[in-house]
Amino acid sequence: MAGGFLLAVSLVAGTILGAGQGQASIGFVAGFGVGLALALAVWLLDRRRTR
Known part of the structure; x- marks a missing residue:
């Protein structure tokens, strides 16, 4: 999935x-924090789905 986007x-x-x-x-740091949390959530969901 596209968490990097x-x-x-x-x-x-x-x-x-x-x-x-x-x-x-x-704003850049806050955007990084939000984006990192979203990308991590996508990664965790994708990891759970493929197992």
Whole structure:
């Protein structure tokens, strides 16, 4: 499954939303955290499904 897509989209969205509030770096880090959690969830679900 495509967990990397969720990570990439979260990074871009977090940076854009953060830049809109004058905090692009914090938006990038927050987007990374959300994307990482989503990618991890996809990986865990896919791993459970294939076993």
